[in-house]
Amino acid sequence: MTTPEHQPSDPEPSGPATPAESAEPAGSAGPTGSSPSSEGSKGTEGSGAPAVPEASADRVYRSNPGLAGGVLLLGVTGWMCVDAMISGEGRAPWLALAVLLFIVPLVVAYTLLPAVHAGEDRLRVRNPFRTVELPWGRIASLRSGYSNEAVTDAGTTYQLWALPVSLRARKRAARQEMRAAGERAHGVDVRTAGRTPGVGDAFRRGGATAPRAGGAERPERAPTDRAMDELRELHEKRRGERSAQGEVTVRWTYEIMAPTLAGAILLAVLLAVG
Numbered sequence: 001m002t003t004p005e006h007q008p009s010d011p012e013p014s015g016p017a018t019p020a021e022s023a024e025p026a027g028s029a030g031p032t033g034s035s036p037s038s039e040g041s042k043g044t045e046g047s048g049a050p051a052v053p054e055a056s057a058d059r060v061y062r063s064n065p066g067l068a069g070g071v072l073l074l075g076v077t078g079w080m081c082v083d084a085m086i087s088g089e090g091r092a093p094w095l096a097l098a099v100l101l102f103i104v105p106l107v108v109a110y111t112l113l114p115a116v117h118a119g120e121d122r123l124r125v126r127n128p129f130r131t132v133e134l135p136w137g138r139i140a141s142l143r144s145g146y147s148n149e150a151v152t153d154a155g156t157t158y159q160l161w162a163l164p165v166s167l168r169a170r171k172r173a174a175r176q177e178m179r180a181a182g183e184r185a186h187g188v189d190v191r192t193a194g195r196t197p198g199v200g201d202a203f204r205r206g207g208a209t210a211p212r213a214g215g216a217e218r219p220e221r222a223p224t225d226r227a228m229d230e231l232r233e234l235h236e237k238r239r240g241e242r243s244a245q246g247e248v249t250v251r252w253t254y255e256i257m258a259p260t261l262a263g264a265i266l267l268a269v270l271l272a273v274g
Contacts, residue, residue: 058124059234061116061227062162070111077103095270101263109256114161116227118234121244123150127161131251134158136235136244144228152248163224172222 077100084096109128117124123139125132140153146167148160221229238244 059118059230061118063111063114063164066111066114066162066164070107073107073111074104077107091270095267098263098267098270101259102267103263105256105260105263109253109260110161113253113256116160116162116231118231120238121241122246123231123235125150125158125160125162127159129253129256131253132158133249135246135248136238137240138246138248139235139239142228142232142235144225148224148228154248156248163227165224166222 081096081100081103085093085100088096113126113128115126117126122136123134125134134150134152138152138154139150140155141151143149143151144165147165148163150158150160152158
């Protein structure tokens with residue numbers, strides 16, 4: 001049954017109420033049966049048409065270290081190149097311009113651009129030089145090894161640049177999980193035995209375990225592994241839906257390639273001329 005969303009109330013009649021109108025119960029509220037919005041609502045309910053669900057916002061995954069590094073590199077590169085273009089002599093301004101055209105798009109492509117958008121019907125992977133839209137029904141698996149990848153039913157593999165694998169984070173999470181498992185087995189925190197735990201213990205422990213609904217504890221995972229677990233859950237939930245079917249689309253980011261190629265050509269010409 002559809003639910004009206006902020007429907008405006010009908011204007012009150014200027015004339016006296018007719019007998020049919022006065023027969024309406026005093027406690028009823030909302031528009032009368034003669035209003036078009038009410039007729040449309042009744043027609044939808046009577047026909048048995050399914051309610052249209054509201055579109056939920058996509059989950060967006062990015063690499064925070066990559067964003068921070070990209071902003072830092074852009075600041076340093078821009079400062080050096082702009083200074084050379086303003087105060088440089090001879091070919092220095094042109095070389096600075098060529099380097100700026102060549103470096104800035106690459107920094108943006110590899111640090112600021114990558115993102116993974118997980119929607120209700122599809123997974124949109126934005127990599128440095130192309131954007132791939134994968135319907136959930138076309139994804140065969142989401143695997144994690146030395147990189148996180150999405151594999152289609154046709155066997156094509158697309159790497160998720162926004163979710164890089166950190167072996168150091170995995171080892172740290174494994175150590176925390178082993179420590180927490182030992183504490184649960186012995187029923188005591190071996191590092192705080194004989195004294196009252198403080199706030200610092202929670203920071204040193206790093207939140208080794210987090211309670212789930214029902215009292216179970218969630219094993220410690222690296223941040224990108226947790227993100228992949230969430231994507232797998234959404235994939236299993238939505239892969240069979242009719243709206244999650246379709247074709248895989250790939251769009252190349254020519255707005256990144258064009259200035260990079262122009263900067264490379266200009267830099268090569270300047271270096272060749274000498």
